Amino acid sequence: MLLPTLLASIIVAQAPASAASRAAETLGLGPVLDAVAHQGVTYAALGRGGIAVLKLDGAAPQLVRRLEEGRRFVRLVVVGQSLLAIEQREEAHAFSLATPEQPQPDSLASALGATRDLTVVTEAPPTRAPQQPPPATGARLTVTAVKDGDVTLSGGDTAGLREGARVRVRTQSSREVVLEVVETREDSALARLGRGEAVRVGDSAVVTDAPATARLFFPEPGVPHLRYGFHARPFLALDATTRLGRSARAGGLLLDAFVAWRPGELPLVLSAQLEPVGFGLGTGLRHTPGSAYVAVAYATDFLEVGIGAGALFGQKECSAELDPDTYLPIEGKNVCASNAGPSVQQVLRLGALDGFHIAWSSSILSRENQFRFGSGRGEVQVPLTPSLSLFGAGGGAASGWNFGELGVRSFLKGTGGAGTTVFSASLGIVSLSDGTGEALTGPSVSIGIERRP
Incomplete structure (x- = not known):
């Protein structure tokens, strides 16, 4: 009974779930070939290859993980406690043309051994690295070093920081500056001070959506002591x-x-x-x-x-x-x-x-x-x-x-x-x-x- 069901699943086209398609588009995963849900978790077969495991019950879709990113699946079926994924495959078959009007099945090894001009190239579909979640607004950081306008922060890739993110620093003089992150490492990040801005080691910082405070013509540095x-x-x-x-x-x-x-x-x-x-x-x-x-x-x-x-x-x-x-x-x-x-x-x-x-x-x-x-x-x-x-x-x-x-x-x-x-x-x-x-x-x-x- 199972085999006919699977064959019928291959033959009968079924449109992917619209919720899964919208979620994949939001997360930048590309088109969805098929999707199925099980116990609150949605599995989506991606046109770019692999299976995305999604959670769609929150305000925003969440990518949990991706499976088999180098393989292309065209049909997903849940059977009991198993997920059956039907893969699209390309296979070569040989036919003898000894009689051109009546091709006959032949050995693939024999066909390939008869020529040196055939080059077979296989290429896996490009994979897409999972997107890093945006840094959580309000994440707490600390200024660990200041040198020649470069500010080192106690948080990097592991804290969700990325280039272009902004942090609000409250200085010891009670002034606030918003800096843009120009480089990230695993456990630290580098931001750059604008004209007239100053921070000190030990100043606290939080990730923010506010625009950078650096100004070229009208900086607000305060009057030097x-x-x-x-x-x-x-x-x-x-x-x-x-x-x-x-x-x-x-x-x-x-x-x-x-x-x-x-x-x-x-x-x-x-x-x-x-x-x-x-x-x-x-x-x-x-x-x-x-x-x-x-x-x-x-x-x-x-x-x-x-x-x-x-x-x-x-x-x-x-x-x-x-x-x-x-x-x-x-x-x-x-x-x-x-x-x-x-x-x-x-x-x-x-x-x-x-x-x-x-x-x-x-x-x-x-x-x-x-x-x-x-x-x-x-x-x-x-x-x-x-x-x-x-x-x-x-x-x-x-x-x-x-x-x-x-x-x-x-x-x-x-x-x-x-x-x-x-x-x-x-x-x-x-x-x-x-x-x-x-x-x-x-x-x-x-x-x-x-x-x-």
Whole structure:
């Protein structure tokens, strides 16, 4: 009775169960040739080969396992406690063509032995590796290492993590960042910090569906607790002359130096800056203009505005006294005015410190009987990549320094938080004046370093 039943099963076509087909499509298993259910478990014969064992009683279909993936089954029948799977097979039979009109059964070995031109190739249908289940949202992880922007997490393939997954890290400073996993191993995973983001070893993390928080133009790193650094602009003066008009090989240096400190968690920054100070050499004249100040500023991720006090220093600006009748210079009589003295400073930043921003600082010089413009300088920064930015800056002062430059900034270490080192390089032009002779002017190639411990 069993054999006729099986033969009838082969001959009579039966459409596969629609629920099994939908489940296979959802799981990416391909078309289903036949399916049968037994005690809450569904068995599906796959067109790509093998038998899929499925659980369909939940909200989402679940692939339990796959059997015989290299074989193609076209019919499944449950008989008692057994699953009978009928396999589609391709077999070769030989027929003698001694009489072409009447082919006769022949030995397959005899037929294959008579020729050397026949090549038989058998190829198993391609197998598909079982899909790894997506990582469970909310799975707990820990940051085990942080180096040069790479974050190692205590979970990998065994925890269901995969490339492209995202994890939410709650930092020890109570900030949250969402990182994207870029590499997974068996028991660890690697994620990458975005510009301005920072985490520490021991920070907890959970798998999340939230988008990554990395931003190029407007990162939210928070204001660093301590920054200090310098930017040096050495230059060679072109067509320099001495006081007597003789040619001279001259040059100089225009130097910025600063320190900025944020006390505690207050949105305040206390800073002291040489912005800048110049030194000219080679003409026998003094060229030492500069400005310095201390300031207090209200500072957030995207805004800094403050006020301070400082001083401009340099040489006197002198010119010949004019005859009131002829308006010609009177020989031996000069009128000198000093552009040095105390100043009131203003500072402003619009945008992120490590992202796109426009910065401006200026001072008002206090003279004996009047206020006048003292100095001003501005900067625009545009991020190009997660670690590289383009910037342009320039400024000048009544005390005799002027400059303009275009350059790049790059993170040598870190991504903007504690432990970051920023390197700057630029090309530009510098001019220093002593107030009496010709200004020293020439091209500069500058470098700068900023540290955030």
